[in-house]
Amino acid sequence: MVTAARSMDELGINQGTSGNVSARAGDGFLITPTALPYAETEPADLVFVGPDGTARGSRRPSSEWRFHRDIYAARPDDGAVVHTHAVYATTLACLRMPIPRFHYMVAVAGGDDIRCAPYATYGTQELSDYAIAALADRKACLLANHGMIACGADLDAALALAVEVEMLARQYWQVLQVGKPKLLTRKQMAEVLEKFNDYRSD
Numbered sequence: 001m002v003t004a005a006r007s008m009d010e011l012g013i014n015q016g017t018s019g020n021v022s023a024r025a026g027d028g029f030l031i032t033p034t035a036l037p038y039a040e041t042e043p044a045d046l047v048f049v050g051p052d053g054t055a056r057g058s059r060r061p062s063s064e065w066r067f068h069r070d071i072y073a074a075r076p077d078d079g080a081v082v083h084t085h086a087v088y089a090t091t092l093a094c095l096r097m098p099i100p101r102f103h104y105m106v107a108v109a110g111g112d113d114i115r116c117a118p119y120a121t122y123g124t125q126e127l128s129d130y131a132i133a134a135l136a137d138r139k140a141c142l143l144a145n146h147g148m149i150a151c152g153a154d155l156d157a158a159l160a161l162a163v164e165v166e167m168l169a170r171q172y173w174q175v176l177q178v179g180k181p182k183l184l185t186r187k188q189m190a191e192v193l194e195k196f197n198d199y200r201s202d
C-alpha cells in the first residue's frame, strides 16, 4: 500500500497530501493516514478502520475514510480504492462535468460515461452517499469541486484505473479546447464493454 501511495506522486496523479489509498483487510480496510506526505509514510502509519468506523493505529485515518468504508460495504468485488485530486480530473469535477463517451476507453470505468457526483463537504456521510450513487455500475467517478475515486479488485487495478481516468480527463479537456467532440453511440460503447468483459474473463 505504501508503494502504491508513493507511486501516485511519480504517476502525477497526486497533489500534496490530498489523496488517499485503501485496501480491504479482514472485515475492514487499511487506509493511509491523514496529513502525512506519502514520501514519509511507512507501513506502520497505515490505519485499520473497522466496518463500524472504529479506527485502530498510531495515526488518524484519512478524513475521507467514510466513502472507502461504504465502497467496501456496498461493493464486494472491490478490494482497493484510490482517491486523488489529480489535476485534469479535478478540473472537470470543478466544472461538474461528467466524462461522456468521447473515447472508447471511457468503458474502462465500467460504463459509457464517468459520472460526476454532486458536491458535499469532504469527509461527510453526504459525500460518501453521493459517491456510492455515482459509482453505481462503474469503477470510477468524479467528485464535484473535489477530485476522483477509482476502485478495483486490488491496488494495482485501482491505481491503473485512476491513471486512466486522469488521462481521459486530460484528453477530454483538450478536445474541448478545439471543439465539441463527436460522441460514440451507446451501441458502439456496448461493443467495447463486451470486448473488455471478454478480455477480463479470459
Ligand SMILES: [Zn+2]
Binding pocket: 018, 019, 064, 083, 084, 085, 122, 146, 147
Ligand atoms: Zn479528497
